[in-house]
Amino acid sequence: MARFPQLICLTLFLAAVVRHGLPSAPRSGGEAWDYVEVRAGAHMFWWLYYADSPSAGYKDLPLVMWLQGGPGGSGTGFGNFEEIGPLDRDLQPRKTSWVQAASVLFVDNPVGTGFSYTDGPDGFATNVSTVASDMLVLLQHFFTEKPEFQSIPFYIFSESYGGKMAAAISLELTKAVAQGSVKCSFAGVALGDSWISPLDSVMTWGPYLYSTSLLDDYGLSDVTSAAEKVKQAVENEEYLKATELWSVMESVVEADTDGVNFYNILTQQPDEKLTSAAGESFIALLTRRHIHPLHRQSLSELMNGPIRKKLAIIPQNVTWGGQAEQVFSFMAGDFMRPVVDVVDQLLTAGVNVTVYNGQLDLIVDTIGQEMWVKRLKWEGLPTFNKLRWTPLDDPASPGVTGAFAKTYKNFAFYWILRAGHMVPSDQGPMALQVLKMITQQD
Known part of the structure; x- marks a missing residue:
């Protein structure tokens, strides 16, 4: 068009x-x-x-x-x-x-x-x-x-x-x-x-963080233990379980590093530490960790405001980013x-x-x-x-x-x-x- x-x-x-x-x-x-x-x-x-x-x-x-x-x-x-x-x-x-x-x-x-x-x-x-x-x-x-x-x-x-x-x-x-x-x-x-290769990333998080002084010996042991559980699930081709265990591992990393930013190790998480809330599904937590940073409020306001008006073809019932969590959820078994x-x-x-x-x-x-x-x-x-x-x-x-x-x-x-x-x-x-x-x- x-x-x-x-x-x-x-x-x-x-x-x-x-x-x-x-x-x-x-x-x-x-x-x-x-x-x-x-x-x-x-x-x-x-x-x-x-x-x-x-x-x-x-x-x-x-x-x-x-x-x-x-x-x-x-x-x-x-x-x-x-x-x-x-x-x-x-x-x-x-x-x-x-x-x-x-x-x-x-x-x-x-x-x-x-x-x-x-x-x-x-x-x-x-x-x-x-x-x-x-x-x-x-x-x-x-x-x-x-x-x-x-x-x-x-x-x-x-x-x-x-x-x-x-x-x-x-x-x-x-x-x-x-x-x-x-x-x-x-x-x-x-x-x-x-x-x-998700598993190669997961298995090297511990050594990488340890080598950059973001984990001590106890933290390295915690992260390595969590990684081994992910590895076992992947090797058994239990991919949905592996995604859930990956989420758990991220929480371990966050706790032991006092909130390292997964996207840049020289910074901490930009907002509150993203530990799981009571009753929150691992999909919801992963969405908060990895989708919300791509949909910060100011960007959402831009896309659903001036940009939406400019494009002029977005259906009335469609919100920019409105189905993002469902996208992640449906792909979780393949993640x-x-x-x-x-x-x-x-x-x-x-x-x-x-x-x-x-x-x-x-x-x-x-x-x-x-x-x-x-x-x-x-x-x-x-x-x-x-x-x-x-x-x-x-x-x-x-x-x-x-x-x-x-x-x-x-x-x-x-x-x-x-x-x-x-x-x-x-x-x-x-x-x-x-x-x-x-x-x-x-």
């Missing part, structure tokens, strides 16, 4: 003036958005920003789809206004917006996330296979409606649980492109702080299931795969990422492992190392320094630089 850029900019301009006074006007790039009914009663929302570069037209730059985590976190909300979109939460221009280097497609995924919604319980996805098949329907619709993007390099970028979904989507998309059912130029997938084998299949199929991870992330710590990477069956892994990493300058601080990188054939790994779970939020200039490197603009 096309929209006039002049009307869009005027709407944002007026909203910003009302809330914050006269802002600095961003360059006016084109936008489009729409719903796709991916299954009966399952409606998925997407929002596209055309690349807005002073040196190149959008047809000369790649298309990037951004997938948020959770599951239940909104890309059109958090990813857009808190991380990589052209405007921040206060509707001020973002200097490190990815729109200056690519057209960016935000999708509220799985169905029920953000402005996406279901007509009933049967519409929610319960596993990544359904998530992937839903996304293929949306992409088929998108590339049919926007044929100008069919020949433009298309990348899937992701964060957290979004990476698990991105891996599954990428594999199905690769098959669909080969069969001709989706017409696009799929160029690769980037897995940011991604929940690819702890690994998808390392999917990454292996992508690499074997010749798909360009990138892993990037924040140094200060706990929930998907880099140690855990390295463990599953080293178990890949990909034929290039032995050579990759022998490589020394290359330091990369931080664009915001020339002469200061901002990341390390290692690349071989169709696999790359970026270690992003001084970043937590949300790399673009913590290290915007470095994240933008990595985007350009992955999409071969540098």
Whole structure:
């Protein structure tokens, strides 16, 4: 559904003036958005920003789809206004917006996330296979409606649980492109702080926190004991039980570290300590821990206020983020299931795969990422492992190392320094630089 850029900019301009006074006007790039009914009663929302570069037209730059985590976190909300979109939460221009280097497609995924919604319980996805098949329907619709993007390099970028979904989507998309059912130029997938192997993350929390002096010997013993229970459930393929035990383990970590922030170990939880309340289900607690931070009040007010009015197609009974807890609940049985084998299949199929991870992330710590990477069956892994990493300058601080990188054939790994779970939020200039490197603009 096309929209006039002049009307869009005027709407944002007026909203910003009302809330914050006269802002600095961003360059006016084109936008489009729409719903796709991916299954009966399952409606998925997407929002596209055309690349807005002073040196190149959008047809000369790649298309990037951004997938948020959770599951239940909104890309059109958090990813857009808190991380990589052209405007921040206060509707001020973002200097490190990815729109200056690519057209960016935000999708509220799985169905029920953000402005996406279901007509009933049967519409929610319960596993990544359904998530992937839903996304293929949306992409088929998108590339049919926007044929100008069919020949433009298309990348899937992701964060957290979004990476698990991105891996599954990428594999199905690769098959669909080969069969001709989706017409696009799929160029690769980037897995940011991604929940690819949940158990590897869980089993390394204790050693990581101990090595950074956030646990003492007693705390390490507590966390290790809790991790072993999660491990046993995963090995028995009791994935719903594993998710519940994972929630218990998080409470142990929080108690023994006096409230370390799972998204950045140098900070404490931003609000009250998130221990379970009497009678509260583990799903409700996990939602408070991992979905609510992506739906903070000021962002919710923006999305359900000026943005909802701007979009003008959101059904009256749909609230941004209103079905997020149900999204998480329906996916809980699949949450702890690994998808390392999917990454292996992508690499074997010749798909360009990138892993990037924040140094200060706990929930998907880099140690855990390295463990599953080293178990890949990909034929290039032995050579990759022998490589020394290359330091990369931080664009915001020339002469200061901002990341390390290692690349071989169709696999790359970026270690992003001084970043937590949300790399673009913590290290915007470095994240933008990595985007350009992955999409071969540098």
